[in-house]
Amino acid sequence: MKPFISLEGRRALITSGTRGAGAATVALFQELGAHVLTTARTPPPTPSAFEFVAADLTRPEDCAVLAKAVRERLGGVDIIVHMLGGSSAPAGGFAALGDAEWNRELDLNLMPAVRLDRELVPDMAARGRGVVIHVTSIQRALPLPEATTAYAAAKAALSTYSKSLSKEVSPQGVRVVRVSPGWIETEASVDLAVRLAAEHGADVAEGKRMIMASLGGIPIGRPSTPDEVASLIAFLASDRAGTITGTEYVIDGGTVPTA
Structure with a gap:
């Protein structure tokens, strides 16, 4: 019987794929037949079957190194999953956030996706096929002002950027979708x-x-569990979601009180 979802033969880049939901997504993509390359600042603690590149994606030069590795090791890419994100901003509300904190949040939560898409999506568009998934956050709509204002704003910027990219490249065969998790255990x-x-x-x-x-x-x-988030991402990356583009899928157990 043909499996419900298959990623057999697909070349996938998954950022931040050694822990949490990123690691779950890497494992599921491999199980479904994809050839996966992932990245983090440090290698995984144990040897793994996936391709790995050590990179700090807050640095433009490391984004360029990763894009080069994708071309050399995978021969191009069919699926990009931008999992990278997080916050190191201090508590204390908006007044505690200086320019350095704002820049760190944008450099972690927005700019790696912008830079990697700029490097890799044109080749997808030229082939007329590809999927880009940006992992945002429910905090783009439900910020916690005590500590996550800058993170929430950066994720909101990622969501808006993703929507704009979808409008540009969907007519060229590249689907662009957002996944918006709430709290993941x-x-x-x-x-x-x-x-x-x-x-x-x-x-x-x-x-x-x-x-x-x-x-x-x-x-x-x-x-949500990491596996549940990974399952949603895998479905959206698959041909089962072939007409889905330009939209955002929330996976938060009902946290956000409005649609």
Whole structure:
């Protein structure tokens, strides 16, 4: 029986693919038959079957190195999944954010996608086929002003850029789609729950409830798993989603209270 989804023979670049939802996406793409190249600042702790390039994608020169590696190792790319993102901005609201903090958030959450697309999407358009998936965040619509203003603004910029790119290259056969996760239960988020629990003399379950409360609640009562996010990305990258472009898919357990 033909599988519901196959990525057999597809060449895929997945950024930030050694931890969390990125690692889950790499593993699923490989399971579905894709030839995957991923990147992070440091190599994975154990040898892996996927192609890997060590790169700091906040640096323009490292984006260029990665694009060159994609051409040399994969011979081009059919699917790009921009997983990279995060925030290191301090708490304290907008007044705590200087130019350096704003630049760091933009350099991490927006510019790597812009630079890599500029390097790689023209070849997709020339072939008349390809998929680009930008992983944004529900915080583009639901920012947390105490600590994530700059991150949320950068993800909103990524979403707007993605929509504009889709309008430009979809007529040339390149689909551009956004995936907008809420809280994902990664190792890093569990560590945060542990820290919150310790600060309040509570258990880890209570630490998780604190995180959900800070988001205004999650109606299904739990965060998404990395595998669930990866499954959505794989579907959107597949031919099953062949007429989907220019739109954003939220996976947040119902956190955002409006459509």
